[in-house]
Amino acid sequence: MYKSPLALMVSLSTLAQYAAAAGFIDDSQLTLSLRNNHFTTDNRESRGKIGNAAYTGQNKEWGQAFVLSYASGYTLGVVGFGIDALGQLGVRLDGGGKAGKAGVSRTPGQLFPLESDNSAVDDYAKLGLTGKARFAKSELRVGTLQPKLPVLLSNDGRLLPQTYEGYQLTSKDIKNLTLVGGLIEHAVGRSSTNDTGLAVNGGTRQSNKFTYAGGDWAVTPALTAQYYYGKLEDYYVQHFVGLTHVLPIANDQSLKTDLRYFRTSADGANDTAAGRAEGYAGAGYASTTGKIDSRVWSAAFTYTLGSHTLMVGQQQLSGGSGFYQVAQNSLPNEGAGPGSYYLLTDRQVSSFIRAGERTRFAQYSYDFAGLGVPGLSASMIYLKGDEIRTANGPDQHEWERDIALDYVVQGGPLKGVTFSVRQASLRSGAVSDLDQTRLLVNYKLRLL
Template identity: 30%
Template sequence: MTRLSRAAPLLALTAQAAIAQAGTVDPLPADGFIAGSRWSLLNRTVYDQRDYRHGARSNGARNALKPFVERNGYAEEWAYGLMGRFQSGFTAGTVGVGLDAHVHSAIKLDSGGGRAGKARLLGLDDDRRPNDEMTRAGAALKLRTGPSTLTYGEQRVKTPVFGSSDSRLLPETATGWLLDTAVTSDTRVLLGHFTESTDRNASSHGEGFVVNYSNAEQGDRLDFVGLVHGGDRLSASLFGSRYENTWTQHYLGLAYRHPLGDDRALAFALNGYRTTDTGQALSGRIDNTAWSLSSSYLSGPHRFTLGYQHVDGDTPFDYVTRGAIYLGNAAQLSDFNAPNERSWQLRYDVSMDGFGLPGLSFSAAYLRGHDIDGRDVDPSGGYAYLGYGTEGQHWERDLEASYVMQGGAAKGLMVSLRHSVHRGNTAQAELDADQLRLALEWPLGGAL
């Protein structure tokens, strides 16, 4: 399973995996600060090619260094990233003390300013040119007593209402504190307070929060509380969050797996969000309910999935950080989250392990959204600039092949190739695009 996605390899986060991952932290042994420490080093190379059809007629056109009338919709980037991570164990005593630290570096291999105005992998410098290189680092202090761990500082978080994405070259991080308490062996409570998030292609800290759709003034803090329960067949999570002076958001997730015998099973997943404006309502009026329901049939190496998603509200479903969307139809080029949008998905996954080719897998997904209606978007809010109309519709197709080396000196080496296509009419906000992405990564690590 590649790290370059929300859950499934380079495709949208499936709801079943979302429940299992909500609020996950890596377990660490309690045998001392040094003895319990471990390190990891992830080498990653990403080649990303996008052809934005009709991009020259849009403010989102690429090739930003050219005069507006000369811009086209072609973007191409190739970069190498190196992610080093240290996780200590905990000191002995009633309150154990530990430290996590990371360094993320990236180097541009090929990306001319005429081809990559957005610079999705490394970001832009002060002259609006793609960065040649970037490095950022951070650390977090950990305190553990009994079943509770408090982490303060820069860290990666995985929850449905605030989550660090790792879908491009470098991962997101967030600054604040997170309290994780194990109530029982399969039930946990999480409390979080964060004051900023660092985007995937950001070269520095202190830029506030990453908000995906609103262009309004940002809030200064985000707080959340969550309950996560994971069982053999039924998993559930419940979260509530408040993005200061912007919105309150509640999330419910349920996933159920029913074995049928003979290596067959049925799986169902429900993900739902309720978002309303609060305080100064910096992004304008928000009254949004978004939910998705998916069902899967598993037979040996095959998985067939049918999904439905519905957005009820006059604003798009929005979220803070790139990884805080667990809706089943959030795909590669679109989240299918426009005002009043309804969408469905058909997906097929196959693992070639059962055919004598361990480590090789393929997936294909088709999504279609319709009934987009943005006539009643708050004209003074953060979403009016998106220009939603009526009777908006669009579709997306995602194809992927991936292989993970199973043994030898290169064990864990992953190669994935993805091709995505998005098309829609002018009443929806996403650009037409063709995307080709090739990724290679090689993880190294172990105990000190």
């Protein structure tokens, strides 16, 4: 972690110059990504079975992110070597502990790390370095990673992205087959500068060993099959199987089928009462308190007709607990959020992963290029979950509605700038109700 944002940027500039001098420049890339995020959460009163909590007001935060990403080329030879660097700087523009008018709080919530007095920091920065080696069509990466896999999905839903530390080997030497394997030992949360061990939601003890392997097989140009394995030592073992198929109907019509299945079971300490009592336990309802045991299947069908896209689907949880993957949000005094989940129900506010939960959902999207406005798009999704199991009382239910509007500037001095509005409402018997709005401006500038 770099204490000085200026020192961070200078270090990355020096690294880029060194890479050029060392001969990496031919295939090197240097990009600067800018993100402005105004994040408002309206914490509504509870209307469910957990009691009648009072209205707690709003959390408002506003920040500017700068992400400088450098990827070198490779040295010549049978085995090529290179280095990547990821410099991140977040600056607080508003929010973070100042009292506001009645019913409105400026307390920190989602975007920034906290000082010792629980106020948000003015800025925070972090630097990640990755060494890499390439042989034929295989690549080994060591250091900072941002996996995009069904069993481990880095979160980029706030100001700065979540990163992991470890090793990953990717091979494309076999035609139509991509194989991936790796080991993760630490993570740095999206709103944190500290690297920590790994856990799950509810887990307070750190594990430093998440191993994974799997692959994607393009059976045909239209059909892809996936299998992945993940094991977080002393927490869980997970298997994933996925199948996607795209059926062309006409020039502007298609039907996509997306089938997914996860099986997750306890490992090591989580499989024993003593281990769970020590903190190797999951949160939420479970047939055996804190023990991980779930099955999740989902099916979604997406029909596209010109500028219109309609998706409908269902997801079902079964077994003795909710769904779990690697997370940091329950580790004490870290302030780091969870990762993302490779689930069709992982949305702006909720993920619909409680024990026994059945979720039906539908999403409609429209591309306004069909009306002569290229760059403008909108979507709305509605999800309804029910049959949520509880220790006492009847099953609970919840619903979420998300609306998104995006515009990418098509020309002029602002070409490529993206303006986005995200609004979500959650009404739940399992947690307090809330409304959330995000105003985003994103821009990526190629420097090299």
